[in-house]
Amino acid sequence: MDATRMAYAYTGKNKIAKFEGHYHGGFDQVLLSVNPPIDEAGPPHEPNAVIESSGVDSYHEEHTVILPFNxxxxxxxxxxxxxxEIAAVVLEPVQGGFIPAEQSFMDGLRKVTEELDILLIFDEVKTGFRLGLGGAQSLYEIKPDITALGKVVGGGFPVGMVGGKKEVMMVSSPKASSDVFDSSQSLKSSAKDVLFHSGTYNGHPTILAAGLATIHRLEKEINNVFAITYQLKEGINKLFAKRGVAMKTIGLGSIFNIVITDQEKILNYRQLQQSNFHIRKEIDFRLLCEGIYTKPLNRYSLSTVHGEKEINRTLEAYDRVLSQLF
Ligand SMILES: Cc1ncc(COP(=O)(O)O)c(C=O)c1O
Structure with missing residues (x-):
């Protein structure tokens, strides 16, 4: 929300562009075309803006522009x-936390946005610390103008953070002194000159201490988390391959998803919709009956508490589930 407002304030424009299938939080400007029904989604190369929640005004269909990913x-x-009209393009560098942007797409998007005077916002709420401590931007070697991070900054506790290039961040700085104790009225900036960014949930030191502790642990352990994720991915791949079932494990770092498909590549929302969600749901449900909870139809996100024992137990349960289904 603050990143969007910052982009509007910096550019003086009042529309935001987002990609179909990308989630950026529960506020009105971006709660569109996250999971649109295909019959409402419009042409793949120029998708419609489809509202995702009751209560979101149709004003946002006009002010949020939907782009095709990759x-x-x-x-x-x-x-x-x-x-x-467009102040900024916001994206999940890895859609839904598991469909990576292609490097050439990312390079091109950075170049095009610079040429068009449109800001580029990376929503790293999922990718921050899951692709590495520098997030997707260090992996892709792309400098966005604004970055948004979420609970990962608080070690899982509720917090949000927005940062960016100095010239953009300066929109939140008082233009002149707005110190309440400053008596020289002439120096005061009016409220609308400065980006408002206060709130009940802002600036909780305990949560930030938890975030710092998490960073320190990940500095030592992130490669183990990546290794254990790879082990689980490869184990699952082999179990499907043994039965000749076409599927893909898609993702980077410590997060991936299981997509039941024989498509060569999954690069965006439309291609993902062609995968077999029915079988995937069956697998999720049967794993649950085995005592393995995977968020239905959702990603697998690993952490420092997952070790050999958990991976082996998961793979054993997977093997039993797949032998029931195939
Ligand atoms: C990519 C992404 N952006 C933003 C958010 C924040 O959403 P909200 O503020 O509604 O929790 C999330 C939450 O999961 C997310 O995954």
Whole structure:
């Protein structure tokens, strides 16, 4: 929310562009086209803006522009047509935490947004610390203008953070002194000159201490988490392959998803919709009956508490579940 407001304040424009299938939180400007029904989603190269919640005003269908992910040509065409209206493009560098942007797409998007004077916002709420301590931006070697991070900064506790390039961040700085004790009225900036960014949940030191402790632990252990994730991925791949079932484990770092599909690549929301959700649900439910909870139809996110024991137990349960189904 603050990242969007910051982009509006910095550019003086009042529309945001987001990608179909990307989630950026429960506020109105971006609660569109996260999981749109295909029959409402419009053409793949120029998707419709589809509201995701009751109570979101249709105003946002006009003010949120939807882009196709991993399709640079189509995204660039929409952006250049509407460059005077669009303040920023926001994206999950890895859609839903598991469908990575292709490097050429990311390089191209950075170049196009710079050329069009549109800010680039990385929503690293899922990717921050799951792809590495530098997030997706260090992996892709791309500098966004604004970065948003979430609970990972608080070691899992509720917190949000927004940061970015100095010139953009300066929109939140009082233009002149707005110190309540400053008596020189002439120096005071009016409220609308400065980006408002206060709130009941802001600035909780205990949560930030938890975040710092998490970073220190991950500095030592992140590679173990990556290794154990790889072990689980490879184990699951082998169990499916043994039965000749086409599927993919998709993801980077400590997060991935199981997609039941024979498509060569899954690069966006539309392709993901063609996978077999029915079988995936069956697997999720049967794993649950085995005492293994995987969030239904959702990603697998590993952490420092997952070790050999948990991986082996999961793979044994998986083997039994797959032998019931195939
Ligand atoms: C990519 C991404 N952005 C933002 C959010 C924050 O959403 P909210 O503030 O509604 O919890 C999430 C939450 O999971 C997320 O995954």
């Amino acid at each position: 399709d640079l040509e189509a995204a660039a065409e929409i952006l250049s047509k509407r460059r005077d």
